[in-house]
Amino acid sequence: MNIERLIFTITINALKELYNFEASEDQIQIQNTRKDFEGDLTLVVFPFLRFSKKSPEKTGEEIGAYLEKNIEIIESFNVIKGFLNFVISKKYWLDILNEAFVNDDFGLVKENENSDLVMVEYSSPNTNKPLHLGHIRNNLLGYSISEILKANGKRVVKTNIVNDRGIHICKSMFAWQKWGKGKTPENSGIKGDHLVGEFYVEFDKHFRVEVAELVASGMAKEEAENQAPSIIAARELLLKWEAKDKGTIDLWEKMNAWVYKGFDVTYKKLGVDFDKIYYESDTYLIGKEEVLRGVNEGFFYKEKDSSVWADLTSDGLDKKILLRNDGTSVYITQDIGTAKMRFADYPIDKMVYVVGNEQNYHFQVLSVLLDKLGYDWGKGLHHFSYGMVELPSGKMKSREGKVVDADDLIEEMVDVARKMSTELGKLDTFSEVEAEKVYRMIALGALKYFILKVDPKKNMLFNPEESIDFNGNTGAFVQYTYTRIKSVLRKAADKNITVHNGTDVDSISIKEKDLVKRISLFPAILIEAGDNYSPAILANYCYELAKEYNQFYHDHFILIEPEPEKRNFRLVLSATVGKLVKKGMSLLGVEMPERM
RNA sequence: GCCCCGGUAGCUCAGCUGGAUAGAGCAACGGCCUUCUAAGCCGUAGGUCACGGGUUCGAGUCCCUUCCGGGGUACCA
Helix, strand or coil: CCHHHHHHHHHHHHHHHHHCCCCCHHHCCEEECCCCCCCCEEEECHHHHHHHCCCHHHHHHHHHHHHHHHCCCEEEEEEECCEEEEEECHHHHHHHHHHHHHCCCCCCECCCCCCCEEEEECCCCECCCCCEHHHHHHHHHHHHHHHHHHHECCEEEEEEEEECCCHHHHHHHHHHHHHCCCCCHHHHCCCHHHHHHHHHHHHHHHHHHHHHHHHHCCCCHHHHHHHCHHHHHHHHHHHHHHCCCHHHHHHHHHHHHHHHHHHHHHHHHHCCCCCEEEEHHHHHHHHHHHHHHHHHCCCEEECCCCCEEEECHHHCCCEEEEECCCCCECHHHHHHHHHHHHHHHCCCCEEEEEEEHHHHHHHHHHHHHHHHCCCCCCCCCEEEEECCEEECCEECECCCCECCEHHHHHHHHHHHHHHHHHHHCCCCCCCHHHHHHHHHHHHHHHHHHHHHCCCCCCCEECCCCCCCCCCCCCHHHHHHHHHHHHHHHHHHHHCCCCCCCCCCCCCCCHHHHHHHHHHHCHHHHHHHHHHCCCHHHHHHHHHHHHHHHHHHHHHCCCCCCCCHHHHHHHHHHHHHHHHHHHHHHHHCCCCCCCCC
């Protein structure tokens, strides 16, 4: 039984016996004792004063005495104001450490036949432009939350819906036809997704000139945006595409193939992957069918102009268009089709969509629509809504080319890592190939940690002028701590010092106990990170653990410690921290180098 | 206009779902390498938790007003 549960239970007994009060668990607050006070765990006694009718100090003393008598591992207690602090016995902490040390799955929940199957959709790129920093956040969050859910015993299917059709790709296609002069990734040496992105920007450039001209000639802006020759041409392409026009389909396939090849490179660099990929071009027709079924069954209705709508006002939402008046599908149409396809493919218990918070409303609507269409899983879908990445100048805009490109950013990070590492002379004995591997680990680790340590729900700021740090609260800090630990363990092995379990020492220092306490929190942190869909909770834990290890490392000898059992204890501590930090960071998608 | 989210140190972020004197990192200043990796450790300085009210033993945390920022808002995705 874990210590907190034990205190809960015995406190309930104490309140009954001392004050004849039947408490429930949620009236009892247990927290970690603040560092400035003596003790490990603290019970807040204020809520009990109404029943004890005594001072906070007196009440604390009485409950404290009761618990001390009835719980063996409580060594002593003290009361300060309304706070009852317990000192937990050394044995308890040593037991936890030994458990964490020997159990390679410490804190992890194993999946079984009854485990929920969770499908996590993330990435979901459009095929008209390369990935940028906003997509990086999405990809890292999606990958990490998938791993965290697995660590919580869920069966996870990582999925990607590629938005490979629609007006956006037609814009790039039209621009390429018109101004491309046969440019290809092969003959230009430009990565495919970047090349297609160039034409998307090219399209917008011409489009805006055309709109400006029309406005200058007296047309209203809104109409001009509808009448510009470029947009008309792009729309024609979309209609031809939907009509399966051979030439259009060929061009579409060619350009998308360029993009996929480019995306694969970026995904690989980022270390993210998918178990199943869906394409909008395969799902949007199913979406249409579902919408029409909805019309037939009376959930949706057709306007005079033959556009199709859902009236969601009784659900507290607005009316929502589902098919345009020309019969083409809108964004949400394909989401309906994709959902149907997925639930046919997998026995999904829970669907998680990793999509930015600008689409909060969209998912509210989708949930209701799916429910109306008779899917009972519609109501339970989870929109993992994350904040935007902003630049100092504001929101990123692909069309204006105002973005931090994913590939560029990664390569810049690697350059900085290489430079820094060379200056410090850390990897002088490494081969070039080996060193390059480590630079990439450090660069990616810094980038991933930088993004994942922030609460996903919040917007975050990225300043391209200041490169991401390798000192302080960073990925490199945690990696560095790990390499220190590995170094100590290597040296122990060199000296034929074996690290054995069942460690027992006469006394442990404050720093040592702090570390064990932090270790003991690992299982709860994993659960919390999973329940809250928050890699940030785990990232910050890894930092705290590493930070406390560095303090310990600074203040204590490990290998040099003459007393064998003490030395062993510290080696066990070190190995355990190393293991947890590696595990924790791996759930964030961060790799750990052995040396740096 | 209406709806949602946010505002914590100069900057970037934590703050365990209402508990003790609000914490880190960066930037600034000072100290620590003949002992296991100094990408580290220690210290100094830095705060009206946007503003004003309320709820209570106790509020950065919950409620309301106002201000500021971001997002959404029926044929963009």
